[in-house]
Amino acid sequence: MMDPVEILKEEHRNILRGVDLLDRLARIAQKGELLVDPIDNMVHFFRQYADVGHHQKEEDLLFTALFEKDETLQGEFSPIGELQAQHVEGRRLVGRISAKTSFSDDAQDYGSLIRRHIEIEDTLFPELVVSRFDTSEMEQLRVKFLEVEDLNTTAKLLALLDTVTYSL
Numbered sequence: 001m002m003d004p005v006e007i008l009k010e011e012h013r014n015i016l017r018g019v020d021l022l023d024r025l026a027r028i029a030q031k032g033e034l035l036v037d038p039i040d041n042m043v044h045f046f047r048q049y050a051d052v053g054h055h056q057k058e059e060d061l062l063f064t065a066l067f068e069k070d071e072t073l074q075g076e077f078s079p080i081g082e083l084q085a086q087h088v089e090g091r092r093l094v095g096r097i098s099a100k101t102s103f104s105d106d107a108q109d110y111g112s113l114i115r116r117h118i119e120i121e122d123t124l125f126p127e128l129v130v131s132r133f134d135t136s137e138m139e140q141l142r143v144k145f146l147e148v149e150d151l152n153t154t155a156k157l158l159a160l161l162d163t164v165t166y167s168l
Contacts, residue, residue, distance in 0.1 A: 004062065004141045005125050011054045012118045014158060018045050019111045021164050022097075026107035028168070034103060038164045043098045045164075046110075049157040051094070053149070055087055058121075061144050062129070069132040079124055086117045 002010065022042050025035055063080050066073050073080045093110040097103060133141065 002142070003138050004057075004145055005129050007142065007145050008054070008057065008062070008125060009122055011049075011057075012122060014161070015046075015050050015054065015114060016118060017161055018042060018050070019114050021161060021168070022107045023111050024168055025164075026104040026111075029104045029107075034100060035167070036100070038167050039097065039100060039103065041160050041164050043094060045157055045160050046090075046094045046097075048153070051087075051091060053154065053157075056148055057145050059084065059087065061141060061148070062125075065137075065141060066128060066132065073128070079120075079128075083117065083121065083124075086113060089113060090117070 021038075025039055025042065028035060063073075063084070066080060072078065075081050076085070090110065090113055093106055093113065096106040097110060129138070129141075
């Protein structure tokens, strides 16, 4: 049974898989071929899997619980504030990727942002969570994560990554 941090880390690995595919699409676009359907599939994946599903767990559940434990984690210049700002920037870049006007540059910017962001979260979350939550609170958070998870949607979104992989 995975704890909340492990759940987020697993989702990070799936998001990084999407970023790797986006990088491949950007390299193809640099050679002159813009693959519209796979790009649209990746935009859908990032909006639904990363933003709706994954960020809901972070922003609505984990960050809120952390703020209740430690008010110093709130604010624009706190570690959590920086992560929230990166979520906003990621949403903006996905919008630009969707427009396909400067796809390769936007895809590369998004990939750089997300890789850096996930590295920070994977380092920071274990320390923040373990030091502030006891076993019972960790279990409550894990249950809340599972309650917001739509397994059918998750499976379809992960299958979308396979579809894009096979189309390349």
